Amino acid sequence: MLHQLYPYEFVDSVFTIDYEALKKQGFKAVIFDIDSTLVPHGRPSTPAIDELFQMIHQLGLKTFLLSNNSSERIEQFIRNIDTEFISIANKPNKDAYLQAVERLGVKKEEVVFVGDQLFTDILGANRAQMANILVKFLLQEGESKIGKKRKVEQFILKTYRWRKKYQHRLGNIEKKGEKN
Template sequence: MRAFFPEDEVNSVYDFPFESLTERGIRGIIFDIDNTLVPPDAPVDARCRALIRALKTAGFRICLVSNNKGPRIVPFATALNLPYVERALKPRRYGYRRAMARMGTAPAETIAIGDQLFTDIWGANRAGMHSLLVKPMEPKEEIQILLKRLIERPFLWYCRRKKAGGEAHD
């Protein structure tokens, strides 16, 4: 069951203490875009731009990884001057490995951050890297994503209960 569980979970990527990553030896950050950095289909905003600038200044290597095609990810990555992997086929390892190659990082020193358990987190865990789950920014989503979120709920309940020391068992 570990494959589906995030190492950590936060309400927003903008609330996460990124300085704690340096202490853990993490040098590379892989971000999902939609519902992680910005609401679905939204362009880069000032808050996103400030976060990426601060992370670059702190010395992190960053790559965007998305299952979206070029028309969505290319303008976003260009606006932030970041490398990217489009059509990443998450949860397959392919996109994560390409991103690490572009950043020059190994799995042990890379974290993937996203809002979907069965794509972002499972893919990161399959690639052997750290994972951080964020709550979706926008509740209105496409039907296939809403259905995935319904399926995610029992897994998240189990994960949270186990992390809190509840009675969930392996």
């Protein structure tokens, strides 16, 4: 049961993922969650995130956004980023993941999903049988308390750390020493 909540990889942030290595492994597209993954909840994109998307596109990888938030929220985030999205995605339901794959025009096996929540992002990707990467969630400036759900996630991640066969299923795609 728990294995449905285990990510293929667990990395520090969207900036420490080795996208070139993903490309070499045959991946053609990256689907991102937005809130607490790319930016703190409700924030617009930052110049660093805009650059990250440009870099990913230059590598020849497609991108897509999948958010449970509204279209207004995504449009406010996306201003400088050229990418398609699905809003109110109803994660962890797998349907929107599969719709995204169809719109990307690639195979499900060629897509990797990146998000910050086990019970929505990672569970949904696993249900869709899509490779996935968990990133450490971003907090708002000044925010330090975490909720009950995050505490349960931390417990599950403890069990993940004991179960080596579930770790590094993408061959350890974290770039060490690179933080942003």
